[in-house]
Amino acid sequence: MPISKDDRRAFADAIRGVKPLRAQKTVPPRKSRPKPEARFSRAENAAALEASLTDDEAAPAAEEIAFRRPGLSERVFRDLRRGRFSIEAEIDLHGLTQSQAKVALQDFIAECGAERIRCIRVIHGKGARSGPDGPVLKAAVQHWLAQWDDVLAYVSARRRDGGSGAVYVLLKRR
Numbered sequence: 001m002p003i004s005k006d007d008r009r010a011f012a013d014a015i016r017g018v019k020p021l022r023a024q025k026t027v028p029p030r031k032s033r034p035k036p037e038a039r040f041s042r043a044e045n046a047a048a049l050e051a052s053l054t055d056d057e058a059a060p061a062a063e064e065i066a067f068r069r070p071g072l073s074e075r076v077f078r079d080l081r082r083g084r085f086s087i088e089a090e091i092d093l094h095g096l097t098q099s100q101a102k103v104a105l106q107d108f109i110a111e112c113g114a115e116r117i118r119c120i121r122v123i124h125g126k127g128a129r130s131g132p133d134g135p136v137l138k139a140a141v142q143h144w145l146a147q148w149d150d151v152l153a154y155v156s157a158r159r160r161d162g163g164s165g166a167v168y169v170l171l172k173r174r
Contacts, residue, residue, distance in 0.1 A: 063164050064156040065142050072152050072170075080170050083158045085119035087168070088112075092123040098140050105144060113150055113174055121157060126165040138165075145169060 068077045079085060091108045093101040105122065112120055122145075127135020145151045150172050157166035 065167065066155045067142070067146050068153040076170070077153055080119070080153055080168055081155045083161065083168065085168065085170065087121045087161070088117040088119055090121040090123065093137055093141070094123065094125050096137075098136060101137055101140065102144060105141065109148065109150055109171065112171055116174055118171055118173065120169045120171065121161060121166055122169055123162055123166040126163075141167065
């Protein structure tokens, strides 16, 4: 729709006397953002397929989780559940893909074993943004920890330490 002569005149009257701003020093542009990664890349899909063929996937995690190897005393397990062990190290898996989280957790547990660390906290998140399938990392972490021989027990953390979004893990002494 073309602009009428009256509108042009009204605009010219409205800006009469307006002076352009002086050029000011410009702020340098922000560093470029990293390239976004495809959420479901071919490599991730292939890794997920391989994992599904080699591992028995864990059932969806309940709100609170607990696992104890045979031979671990009930007293030690109860102390772990009550948060009586001091947390010597922790790892936060938020934002990692399932395959990245598995590698990071394996490496972390190996490092803790080498440093003779006995009790750790693993923060996996509650899965609030995981969609209808529920918490992905929570179920995966539960499954992995139960498979690894270095892990004696794990339980959901106390509320102040992350609640159902984290677990205390008791490792074997070396």
